[in-house]
Amino acid sequence: MNPVIEGQLQHKSIRKFTDQAISKEIISTLVEVAQHTATSNYAQSYSIMSITDVEKKKRIAEIGGQPYIAESGHLFILLSDQSRNATIVEEAGESSEVFTSFDKFFIGATDAILAAQNIVIAAESLGLGTVLLGSILNQVDQLSELLDLPKFVVPVLGIALGYPNQEPQMKPRLPEKLIHFENSYPRWENVSQQLEEYDGTVTSYYSARDSNKRIETFAQMITQWSQLTHPGRLKMLENIQKQGFAKF
Numbered sequence: 001m002n003p004v005i006e007g008q009l010q011h012k013s014i015r016k017f018t019d020q021a022i023s024k025e026i027i028s029t030l031v032e033v034a035q036h037t038a039t040s041n042y043a044q045s046y047s048i049m050s051i052t053d054v055e056k057k058k059r060i061a062e063i064g065g066q067p068y069i070a071e072s073g074h075l076f077i078l079l080s081d082q083s084r085n086a087t088i089v090e091e092a093g094e095s096s097e098v099f100t101s102f103d104k105f106f107i108g109a110t111d112a113i114l115a116a117q118n119i120v121i122a123a124e125s126l127g128l129g130t131v132l133l134g135s136i137l138n139q140v141d142q143l144s145e146l147l148d149l150p151k152f153v154v155p156v157l158g159i160a161l162g163y164p165n166q167e168p169q170m171k172p173r174l175p176e177k178l179i180h181f182e183n184s185y186p187r188w189e190n191v192s193q194q195l196e197e198y199d200g201t202v203t204s205y206y207s208a209r210d211s212n213k214r215i216e217t218f219a220q221m222i223t224q225w226s227q228l229t230h231p232g233r234l235k236m237l238e239n240i241q242k243q244g245f246a247k248f
Contacts, residue, residue, distance in 0.1 A: 007124055012170060014129025015068045017162030022073045026126060030076075033122040034115040045108035046115060047081040049147060050074065056146060060158070063143055064135030065230075073128075073162025077136065077143075078116045080108030082152040082245075099152050105245035109156045116157050123161050133158030139232040140239035151244040169209045172201045174218075192219055 031048055039045070051057050054070075060077075061069035069075060082104050086096035098104065120130045136143055136158040143155050173179075175198055178191075199217035206214050240246050 004121070004125070008121065010170070011120075011124065012129075012168050013131040014162075014164045014166060014168070015066075015131055015160075016164070016166040017068070017071060017073050017129065017160075018165045020073065020163040022128065022162065026128075027074060029126075030119050030122055034119050037111070037115040037118045039111045039114075040107045043085055043107065044111065045080065045082055045085060045104070046112035047079045047084070047153070048115065049077045049079060051077060059146055060136060060143065063139045063146075064133055064158070065138065066133070066135055068131075069133065069135075069158070069160050072160035074160075076116075076119065076159040076161075077147065077155050078112035078157045078159070079149070080105055080112050080154045080156050082108055083150050086152050096152075100244055100247040102246040104152075105154060105240060109154070112156045116159055119159055123159075127163065128161050129164035129166075130159055130161045133160060137233060137236065138230045140236060141232075141242060144239070144243060149243065154240055154243045154245065168211075169205065172198070172205055174198060195219055 027050065034048060035044075051060060052074075057072075057075055058070045060075065061067050082099045086099045089096050089099075116132065120132065123130050134157065136155055140155060144153075147155065149155070175194075178194065178198075195218060199219055202218045202221070203215060206216050237246065
């Protein structure tokens with residue numbers, strides 16, 4: 001099998017890391033890889049922040065509710081960033097009002113998320129473990145203040161990485177028929193029935209894995225997940241607006 005594809009098919013989130021330091025050369029390489037990701041209109045509407053300050057890492061771990069963030073070998077925060085482009089436009093004597101649109105935020109967020117995935121693929125090819133951190137969005141306002149983010153910059157995703165100190169089992173994925181469609185979107189009926197075999201696989205996975213064992217189907221997990229929303233997430237649009245986007 002193609003080694004790149006084989007690596008992608010073996011992806012696992014790593015949440016325990018050794019104390020081995022990641023070289024500056026590797027970090028620079030990962031950033032360079034990110035920079036070669038496809039970007040909307042070549043505007044490069046994103047930025048990458050490395051968090052090397054120990055206290056800031058601890059605070060981000062508190063915001064995310066995940067202690068392992070502070071214990072990772074390196075922490076990236078990916079930013080939807082139109083501040084740089086807005087400044088270019090203003091210095092050209094034009095109005096930057098267009099950057100207040102949700103479209104411009106979404107373009108930056110898409111750029112940042114695509115770059116994050118390229119970082120993950122590259123890091124894993126170098127023997128590093130990674131975990132993507134949507135949890136940084138729990139308190140966008142607090143994180144924006146902690147990172148001193150200006151107008152038109154919003155954090156969208158984090159990546160904790162380091163040399164793995166665990167070997168978790170592979171999480172089973174949905175059957176292809178439930179996630180890959182041709183030409184039109186299906187109208188769901190009897191989804192639970194279609195999930196029976198997969199639910200059994202998920203139950204076996206959770207009951208057999210090395211840590212946090214439990215008896216749970218995919219359907220039960222989704223039902224429980226749908227009822228749990230961090231209070232800070234309910235203010236996400238408000239916090240995006242505080243950073244200058246989605247004003248109209």
